[in-house]
Amino acid sequence: MTSPSPGRFAGHFEYGKPVAAPEGGIPYWDVFPYDGDVSVRALDAPVIPEPPRGGEGDRPCGECARDDEGYVWTDEHWRLDAGAGGDSLLNFMLTPRAHHDLGDLPADLVVGMGTTIQRVEAAIMGLGDIARVHVNRWGDGGSHLHWWFFARPEGLLQLRGTCLPLWGDVLPALPKETWDAAMTSVASHMTTTGGRPGGPVV
Numbered sequence: 001m002t003s004p005s006p007g008r009f010a011g012h013f014e015y016g017k018p019v020a021a022p023e024g025g026i027p028y029w030d031v032f033p034y035d036g037d038v039s040v041r042a043l044d045a046p047v048i049p050e051p052p053r054g055g056e057g058d059r060p061c062g063e064c065a066r067d068d069e070g071y072v073w074t075d076e077h078w079r080l081d082a083g084a085g086g087d088s089l090l091n092f093m094l095t096p097r098a099h100h101d102l103g104d105l106p107a108d109l110v111v112g113m114g115t116t117i118q119r120v121e122a123a124i125m126g127l128g129d130i131a132r133v134h135v136n137r138w139g140d141g142g143s144h145l146h147w148w149f150f151a152r153p154e155g156l157l158q159l160r161g162t163c164l165p166l167w168g169d170v171l172p173a174l175p176k177e178t179w180d181a182a183m184t185s186v187a188s189h190m191t192t193t194g195g196r197p198g199g200p201v202v
């Protein structure tokens with residue numbers, strides 16, 4: 001059943017009315033990729049309960065449906081995927097092999113997750129020409145836990161921080177040979193401490 005009433009952390013917002021752009025807000029930061037005047041969308045009314053994410057209710061989980069083909073690297077518990085060739089910035093996604101979200105991840109996987117995240121960052125940094133790897137977990141689309149890794153190219157200070165994925169949306173694609181070589185290198189780096197390179201992309 002849908003309730004129009006927002007929860008107590010959102011009851012102070014106005015819905016359906018234009019939101020004033022704050023002076024000095026993110027659109028005015030030098031890391032924001034867009035220029036010119038921007039306006040803020042009106043806030044939609046809350047949807048409670050929220051619709052199921054992928055892998056919840058009767059919605060299938062796309063992650064569970066995949067075999068290891070096309071992954072960059074896999075081991076017994078974890079699989080490392082990457083964005084599509086054609087992306088402008090290197091980005092990777094780490095998922096547990098079994099269907100878990102962060103809240104129900106078994107304790108042994110929680111422990112291994114920290115080590116694996118650290119290994120993924122090291123593998124990406126090992127490519128060289130990367131200044132930072134940003135690690136994010138959102139999970140609004142799919143219920144299968146997935147950690148994002150966004151690599152910021154060295155020297156591109158304008159791409160620092162939370163706007164990095166927005167820049168990834170607007171910049172031109174990496175050359176395919178550069179992308180492919182990076183995938184091979186990351187897989188090789190990961191495999192030195194366990195697991196195996198993923199299968200070929202079909």
Ligand SMILES: [Zn+2]
Pocket residue numbers: 055061062063064065098099100144
């Ligand atoms: Zn799943």
